[in-house]
Amino acid sequence: MYIAAKDESLEWLFNMEGEDDNGFSEFYDTVETVLMGRRTYDWVMKQDLKKFPYKNKECCVFTRSSVENTENVKFVNDDVSNFVNKLKSHDGKNIWIVGGEEIVPFLYTEKFG
Numbered sequence: 001m002y003i004a005a006k007d008e009s010l011e012w013l014f015n016m017e018g019e020d021d022n023g024f025s026e027f028y029d030t031v032e033t034v035l036m037g038r039r040t041y042d043w044v045m046k047q048d049l050k051k052f053p054y055k056n057k058e059c060c061v062f063t064r065s066s067v068e069n070t071e072n073v074k075f076v077n078d079d080v081s082n083f084v085n086k087l088k089s090h091d092g093k094n095i096w097i098v099g100g101e102e103i104v105p106f107l108y109t110e111k112f113g
């Protein structure tokens with residue numbers, strides 16, 4: 001399974017064939033919380049974006065370092081599965097685990113494998 005090219009480019013992902021955005025907007029509307037690892041967050045921040053892409057969502061970034069929260073992001077140092085299960089114990093819309101590699105397989109092997 002590949003999630004990024006060697007140069008970290010996601011061009012292949014954004015060049016996908018299909019209709020319009022392949023249902024992404026419809027999916028995104030169902031999302032309340034966005035989770036990602038710190039390296040994925042760094043990748044997002046390196047893109048030339050006019051505004052933070054997850055601004056209207058609760059965005060949590062996993063890091064083992066102590067990082068001050070920003071206007072858009074809450075930095076979390078927690079067991080990923082526990083954190084997700086805590087979120088799931090409250091009413092709410094969907095949780096989107098954006099990635100990357102260190103965050104997603106952890107959930108699969110620990111809880112959903």
Ligand SMILES: NC(=O)c1ccc[n+]([C@@H]2O[C@H](COP(=O)([O-])OP(=O)(O)OC[C@H]3O[C@@H](n4cnc5c(N)ncnc54)[C@H](OP(=O)(O)O)[C@@H]3O)[C@@H](O)[C@H]2O)c1
Nearest residue numbers: 003004008037038039040062063064098099100101102103
């Ligand atoms: N194809 C796609 O849809 C897709 C989606 C997302 C990402 N990506 C790509 O994937 C790459 C990044 O993935 P990656 O696997 O290298 O990194 P990542 O999973 O995004 O982030 C890894 C970082 O997350 C933190 N972390 C991991 N487990 C943690 C835990 N249990 N508790 C607290 N913090 C934890 C650590 O941050 P610290 O080092 O700060 O402690 C670790 O260095 C990028 O190239 C990105 O573009 C692709």
